[in-house]
Amino acid sequence: MQRLKSILRFGAILSDADIEVIASNFKQKQLAASDYFLEIGQIAHEIAFIESGIVRIFKPDHEGNGITKYFFKENQFFVDLESYYSSIPASEAFQAVVETEIYAIHKLVVERLCQEIPNFFIFLKTITEATLLNKIKDNDFLNFGNSKTKFLEFVKRYPQLALQVPQQYIASYLKITPQSLSRIRRELAQPKQ
Numbered sequence: 001m002q003r004l005k006s007i008l009r010f011g012a013i014l015s016d017a018d019i020e021v022i023a024s025n026f027k028q029k030q031l032a033a034s035d036y037f038l039e040i041g042q043i044a045h046e047i048a049f050i051e052s053g054i055v056r057i058f059k060p061d062h063e064g065n066g067i068t069k070y071f072f073k074e075n076q077f078f079v080d081l082e083s084y085y086s087s088i089p090a091s092e093a094f095q096a097v098v099e100t101e102i103y104a105i106h107k108l109v110v111e112r113l114c115q116e117i118p119n120f121f122i123f124l125k126t127i128t129e130a131t132l133l134n135k136i137k138d139n140d141f142l143n144f145g146n147s148k149t150k151f152l153e154f155v156k157r158y159p160q161l162a163l164q165v166p167q168q169y170i171a172s173y174l175k176i177t178p179q180s181l182s183r184i185r186r187e188l189a190q191p192k193q
Contacts (some may be wrong), residue, residue, distance in 0.1 A: 001026075003075055004049050004103050010130075013123045022113055022120060026103035031055075031096035037078075037104075038094040044083035046104040047124075050074050053100025054161065056169055059092045068172040070135060071097070071161055077127055097165050147176045148184050 001023060008019045026049065031037060037055060038044055048055075052074055058066040069092065072078040083090040084107065114121040141153045151174060155162045162170070171181040 001028075001051070001103065003051050007049065007075055007077075007127075008123070011123065011126050013119050013126065014117070015119075018117050018119060021117065023103075025109050025113060026105045029102050029104055031100040031102065033096055033098050033100075035096045035100075036093060037096065037102065038080055038083075038090055040091060040093045041089045042083075043087055044080040044090055045107050047077060047079045047084070047107075047110060048094075048102045048104045049077050051101040051103060053102070054097040054164060055094055055100060055102075056097050056165075056173075057092050057094055058172070066093070066172065068169050070139065071158070071165065071169075071173065073158075073161065077131060081128070097169060142173075142175065147174065147180050148187070150174045150176070151181065151184050152188075 004026060005019055005023050008014055008022060014022065028051075029037075029048075031053070037048060040060070050072055055072045055078060056068050057070045057072070057078070057080075058068045061067050072094075078094065080090045080092060080094070082088065110120075110124070114124070138157070141157070142150060144150075145153070151170075154170065154174060167181055167185075168178045171178040174181070
């Protein structure tokens with residue numbers, strides 16, 4: 001919970017007393033690899049924070065294959081914003097990639113805390129904007145270069161993800177086949193002559 005409290009200090013918007021009250025309303029959850037936090041068709045009622053582990057967001061393509069759109073890592077909040085705010089079924093799923101520890105807070109509790117602690121509403125808007133901007137910036141490299149360039153940039157930006165995330169999820173995120181990713185990894189592993 002120390003990471004959660006540290007993130008709640010972001011922007012110095014919340015007092016230490018507010019942080020203690022807010023943090024006490026989060027519930028700890030353990031997700032095994034492949035466990036879902038939110039499945040397609042469910043309505044998002046919780047905001048989650050990753051204390052440790054990795055969660056991927058994915059959506060099926062027209063053939064039913066899960067296409068990874070993003071990875072959430074330690075120290076990040078995540079939620080299906082559209083489902084959460086509009087109470088409509090989620091069109092994307094959130095799944096643990098590795099054993100993951102999260103802290104989740106229910107929407108009704110968030111609404112109550114925003115009334116009791118007005119700065120919590122400001123904090124949530126600030127963190128939502130920062131997360132969305134980071135997500136756009138993070139995905140920008142996917143639009144340029146060939147498969148090898150994209151993989152090298154992925155490894156440079158996210159060395160821990162490259163070590164922990166299964167190859168098929170990385171390939172899906174990079175919009176290449178697992179076979180292409182295997183070939184690229186083999187090429188990179190060969191000593192240069």
